[in-house]
Amino acid sequence: MAFKQHSVLPGFGLSLGYTLLYLSIIVLLPLTALVVKSSDLTWPAFWAAVADPRVIATYKVTFGASALAATLNLFAGLLLAWVLVRYPFPGKRLIDALVDLPFALPTAVAGIALATLYAPNGWLGQYLEPLGIKVAFTPLGIVVALTFVTLPFVVRTVQPVLQDLEHELEEAAASLGATRWQIFWKVILPMLLPALLTGFALAFARAVGEYGSVIFIAGNMPFVSEITPLMIISKLEQYDYLGATAIAVVMLGVSFALLFIINGLQWWSAKRLGRRK
Amino acid sequence: MAGAINNTPRSVVTTESRPVRYLLTGLALLFVGLFLVIPLLSVFVEALRQGWKLYLAALVEPDALSAIKLTLLVAVISVPLNLVFGVAAAWAIAKFEFRGKSLLITLIDLPFSVSPVVAGLIYVLLFGAQGWWGPWLSDNDVKVIFAVPGIVLATVFVTFPFVARELIPLMEAQGSDEEQAAMVLGASGWQTFWRVTLPNIKWGLLYGVILANARAMGEFGAVSVVSGHIRGLTNTVPLHVEILYNEYNFVGAFACASILALLALVTLAAKSYVEWRSARLALEDQRNALNDQ
Amino acid sequence: MSIEIKQISKRFGQFQALNDINLDIQGGELLALLGPSGCGKTTLLRVIAGLETPDAGQILFHGEDATDTHVRERQVGFVFQHYALFRHMTVFENVAFGLRVRPKKTRPSEEAIKKKVHELLELVQLDWLADRYPAQLSGGQRQRIALARALAVEPRVLLLDEPFGALDTKVRKELRRWLRRLHDEMHITSVFVTHDQEEALEVADRVVVMNKGRIEQSGTPAEVYDAPATPFVYQFLGDVNLFHSRVHEGWAEVGGTRFAAPEAGDKAVIYVRPHEIDLARNASNDALAGIVTHVRLLGATVRLEVKTDAHEALEVELTRERYQAERWAVGDAVWLTPREARVYGA
Numbered sequence: 001m002a003f004k005q006h007s008v009l010p011g012f013g014l015s016l017g018y019t020l021l022y023l024s025i026i027v028l029l030p031l032t033a034l035v036v037k038s039s040d041l042t043w044p045a046f047w048a049a050v051a052d053p054r055v056i057a058t059y060k061v062t063f064g065a066s067a068l069a070a071t072l073n074l075f076a077g078l079l080l081a082w083v084l085v086r087y088p089f090p091g092k093r094l095i096d097a098l099v100d101l102p103f104a105l106p107t108a109v110a111g112i113a114l115a116t117l118y119a120p121n122g123w124l125g126q127y128l129e130p131l132g133i134k135v136a137f138t139p140l141g142i143v144v145a146l147t148f149v150t151l152p153f154v155v156r157t158v159q160p161v162l163q164d165l166e167h168e169l170e171e172a173a174a175s176l177g178a179t180r181w182q183i184f185w186k187v188i189l190p191m192l193l194p195a196l197l198t199g200f201a202l203a204f205a206r207a208v209g210e211y212g213s214v215i216f217i218a219g220n221m222p223f224v225s226e227i228t229p230l231m232i233i234s235k236l237e238q239y240d241y242l243g244a245t246a247i248a249v250v251m252l253g254v255s256f257a258l259l260f261i262i263n264g265l266q267w268w269s270a271k272r273l274g275r276r277k
Numbered sequence: 278m279a280g281a282i283n284n285t286p287r288s289v290v291t292t293e294s295r296p297v298r299y300l301l302t303g304l305a306l307l308f309v310g311l312f313l314v315i316p317l318l319s320v321f322v323e324a325l326r327q328g329w330k331l332y333l334a335a336l337v338e339p340d341a342l343s344a345i346k347l348t349l350l351v352a353v354i355s356v357p358l359n360l361v362f363g364v365a366a367a368w369a370i371a372k373f374e375f376r377g378k379s380l381l382i383t384l385i386d387l388p389f390s391v392s393p394v395v396a397g398l399i400y401v402l403l404f405g406a407q408g409w410w411g412p413w414l415s416d417n418d419v420k421v422i423f424a425v426p427g428i429v430l431a432t433v434f435v436t437f438p439f440v441a442r443e444l445i446p447l448m449e450a451q452g453s454d455e456e457q458a459a460m461v462l463g464a465s466g467w468q469t470f471w472r473v474t475l476p477n478i479k480w481g482l483l484y485g486v487i488l489a490n491a492r493a494m495g496e497f498g499a500v501s502v503v504s505g506h507i508r509g510l511t512n513t514v515p516l517h518v519e520i521l522y523n524e525y526n527f528v529g530a531f532a533c534a535s536i537l538a539l540l541a542l543v544t545l546a547a548k549s550y551v552e553w554r555s556a557r558l559a560l561e562d563q564r565n566a567l568n569d570q
Numbered sequence: 571m572s573i574e575i576k577q578i579s580k581r582f583g584q585f586q587a588l589n590d591i592n593l594d595i596q597g598g599e600l601l602a603l604l605g606p607s608g609c610g611k612t613t614l615l616r617v618i619a620g621l622e623t624p625d626a627g628q629i630l631f632h633g634e635d636a637t638d639t640h641v642r643e644r645q646v647g648f649v650f651q652h653y654a655l656f657r658h659m660t661v662f663e664n665v666a667f668g669l670r671v672r673p674k675k676t677r678p679s680e681e682a683i684k685k686k687v688h689e690l691l692e693l694v695q696l697d698w699l700a701d702r703y704p705a706q707l708s709g710g711q712r713q714r715i716a717l718a719r720a721l722a723v724e725p726r727v728l729l730l731d732e733p734f735g736a737l738d739t740k741v742r743k744e745l746r747r748w749l750r751r752l753h754d755e756m757h758i759t760s761v762f763v764t765h766d767q768e769e770a771l772e773v774a775d776r777v778v779v780m781n782k783g784r785i786e787q788s789g790t791p792a793e794v795y796d797a798p799a800t801p802f803v804y805q806f807l808g809d810v811n812l813f814h815s816r817v818h819e820g821w822a823e824v825g826g827t828r829f830a831a832p833e834a835g836d837k838a839v840i841y842v843r844p845h846e847i848d849l850a851r852n853a854s855n856d857a858l859a860g861i862v863t864h865v866r867l868l869g870a871t872v873r874l875e876v877k878t879d880a881h882e883a884l885e886v887e888l889t890r891e892r893y894q895a896e897r898w899a900v901g902d903a904v905w906l907t908p909r910e911a912r913v914y915g916a
Contacts, residue, residue: 003375003376004373004374004375004376005373005374005375007372007373007374007453008457008460009372009373009453009456009457009460009466009469010466011368011369011466011470012369012372012373012375014365015365015366015368015369016369016373016375018362018365019362019365019366019369019370019381020381022362022365023366023381023384023385026430026433026434026437027384027387027388027434027437028384029403030399030400030402030403030434031387031391031399033399033402033403033408033409034395034398034399034402037402076305076308076312079301079304079305079308080305080308080309082301082305083301083302083305084305086292087292087298087301087302089302089306093549095305095306095309096549097545097546097548097549098309098313098314098545099309099313100545100548101313101317101541101545102313103488103491104488104491104495104540104541104542104544104545104548105317105495105537105538105541106494106495106496106497106514106515106534106537106541107495107497107498107515108495108497108515108516108518108519108534108537109320109495109515109518109534109537109538109541110316112518112519112522112530112531112534113316113317113319113320113323113534114316116319116323116527116531117315117316117319123315123319124311124315147312148312148313148316151312151313166652166654167291168650168652168654169654169656170290170291171290171291171621171641171648171650171654172648172650172654172656172719173656173667173671174290174291174621174640174641174642175619175620175621175641175642175644175646175647175648175720176667176668176671176719176720176722176723177642177643177668177671177672177723178642178667178668178671179642179671180293182671186667186670186671187656190656190658190659191657191658205390208392209390209391209392209393209394209395210392210393210498211392211393211394211497211498211501212393212497212498212501212515216519216522229392229393229394229395229498230394232394232395232398232502233394233501233502236398236401236502239407241401241402241405241407244398245398245402248392248394248395248398248399251392251395252391252395255390255391255392255395256390258390259383259386259387259390262390263383272657272658290620290621290640290641290642
């Protein structure tokens with residue numbers, strides 16, 4: 001096969017050339033610089049930077065909180081998508097539009113709003129404090145912030161699939177004697193599974209890299225509530241460029257791995273839904 | 278784009294009993310209220326806590342004004358850059374078949390998966406005092422990091438995929454029949470693009486621009502790394518919010534935050550309008566196509 | 571098992587989908603619901619299945635009221651127009667679904683499920699596809715799997731919604747005959763919906779013609795074809811030429827040929843099928859004069875379009891042999907005499 005199939009439309013060279021040039025300048029070259037820079041470090045020095053106990057603690061906090069937030073959104077997102085697609089209720093359009101708020105609201109705004117709400121004297125914090133639940137300035141606060149920021153992902157991946165699911169599948173299952181619950185478990189959920197997992201992975205990937213909304217509510221205590229992106233910032237503030245670079249390389253590696261998984265999930269999703277390209 | 282809401286009644290056997298429906302709807306609304314509505318409301322309530330006078334004073338304060346100006350400037354530069362890129366990339370990807378296409382799409386999406394902090398860092402490594410081109414830049418007295426160019430670069434990076442990823446699926450779905458028809462009728466390449474392609478993708482384009490603009494004005498992590506936080510010079514509104522908040526100037530912080538929250542609401546409204554509009558056009562198209570049967 | 575449908579009505583908003591339907595379906599019968607789209611045939615089928623609840627009326631299964639029985643307990647097999655196979659399950663799992671979802675007490679053992687599924691797959695002659703996914707099957711194969719799945723629960727009634735609608739002509743004809751044979755072997759009460767009169771006439775024991783939410787006529791294929799009860803049925807079951815006539819003393823007239831019109835008032839509409847018209851080259855008083863304007867060869871038959879003085883265009887169908895013997899050509903003058911006709915009051 002030739003590199004490009006014949007087409008009568010013009011502009012292939014120009015548009016692809018511009019695309020590649022711009023992509024290289026803005027994305028590829030700087031990312032390469034990051035990887036090249038990290039090679040200034042010897043292997044033991046690299047290891048010392050990324051496996052420092054305080055940094056290790058941030059991995060635990062970041063991945064743990066991200067996994068919790070993504071899991072919470074897995075259920076809440078399915079519930080929201082289900083209700084939005086299937087049940088009529090007043091204000092539905094408004095709620096549907098509002099689901100995208102975390103994509104539109106700057107993370108710093110979300111951060112200070114949540115920190116204020118969940119502070120011990122805040123609107124919500126004052127009710128949680130007597131129950132012994134501390135949210136602000138604890139890892140739980142990080143989970144809350146990440147849940148907010150990643151809320152739309154599962155909803156928006158599941159919603160279109162649920163929308164396109166034919167009623168006939170459910171009717172067929174009912175006519176074969178399945179109860180509503182069996183239909184949900186055996187027919188609907190398996191069809192939604194790829195979309196659910198894709199939404200989960202997207203939410204997780206976003207949460208791992210999130211910075212703005214978390215730092216205000218986290219308290220940023222070493223070994224307790226520091227996240228990995230914050231480590232990069234604090235290394236930079238101490239002019240430890242190599243240390244920052246080493247941690248950034250680890251994060252970039254995680255991003256690539258997640259991107260790979262997400263692409264795989266989307267491919268699987270398309271296959272399961274029987275949409276062949 | 279998000280799916281349109283379908284209101285066709287469902288048959289009795291494919292829905293739940295009324296109590297279950299009410300329970301699930303109630304739970305969903307509770308979640309939305311707790312995680313979306315209350316935080317949004319709290320921004321405005323906190324901003325107005327000490328009354329309108331202090332609220333307005335916090336907004337017209339010189340540092341706040343310069344932060345607003347800088348934020349607008351950054352958006353005005355970075356959004357058009359990504360707009361042109363998005364159209365070029367979508368044209369190449371959607372209208373032509375070539376090898377390595379899916380790799381290219383993945384690379385375009387890449388900035389979405391990179392942490393904003395890492396996005397800021399990569400420009401520091403290139404243009405910072407310690408970076409590859411740092412010495413050359415300082416010899417020639419050009420400032421990128423801790424200056425406006427760095428902020429623009431970081432913003433361009435984080436908003437890079439928005440327009441392209443909106444246009445690629447849209448243009449792929451539209452195919453190139455209309456462009457081919459225009460060519461057959463004697464139009465030049467540019468004429469075809471301006472008169473046929475662009476009118477067809479304008480709503481998708483607008484949608485991408487709305488999202489890119491919201492992110493450009495609201496970006497925090499990446500900009501925070503490259504800005505240097507110089508008051509009145511390199512502070513965007515989100516960074517200004519952070520500084521005020523850390524100084525315990527809550528009214529000031531929330532007043533500036535309320536502007537960004539308003540921007541978010543305008544973004545959501547515009548986005549919903551575009552979705553509603555294109556869903557309606559698609560529906561009309563379908564209905565008319567079936568009309569002569 | 572017999573089904574009685576009593577005074578069933580159903581509306582969707584402003585649209586009256588079913589209007590006072592009464593119908594008895596005999597045990598072991600293969601019944602076709604025939605009509606144009608929107609006539610209510612699919613709604614009636616879904617009401618029988620329990621997928622829709624009627625606004626009024628009653629459904630009796632074997633004499634017992636089943637109107638409020640949930641589709642789950644109704645023991646009906648339903649085959650959907652677009653099959654509705656579960657895409658994430660293999661063919662085997664699709665067919666086994668109805669057995670696996672039974673309550674533990676009545677659920678067959680894994681062994682028994684396996685045996686039953688393979689029996690059914692053999693019945694539909696697709697045992698070799700057990701491990702495939704629906705996406706890997708052709709349309710005809712999917713249709714047969716959907717049927718096997720419906721039969722797995724040993725339904726008391728088999729309901730099929732446009733079972734051959736999504737298939738191409740050749741596969742459709744094959745499957746039609748195969749369904750007929752299958753029914754003859756199993757004798758399960760079956761109702762299928764179709765808009766294709768040829769399909770209904772070929773496959774069914776009895777045809778129920780519906781229009782605008784009402785039953786126009788119900789009878790054997792021969793009855794509905796030869797003795798259509800209403801003009802709608804006449805028109806729906808084949809091509810037709812229309813003549814308008816005044817009625818004199820109980821007789822209507824086409825050209826010079828008279829037809830009894832006992833039930834018509836002053837005016838009558840006379841329906842004549844294209845193959846019920848005789849052609850002649852010689853002028854006669856009781857024939858319609860016309861000119862041949864088109865000749866179309868349709869395989870075994872030939873269709874002529876004839877323009878008469880009084881009417882715009884008539885269609886006449888004749889066998890290939892007659893056409894070749896009489897050598898009709900465009901521009902020929904022709905005299906037409908209807909052999910048979912149905913007369914309805916206008």
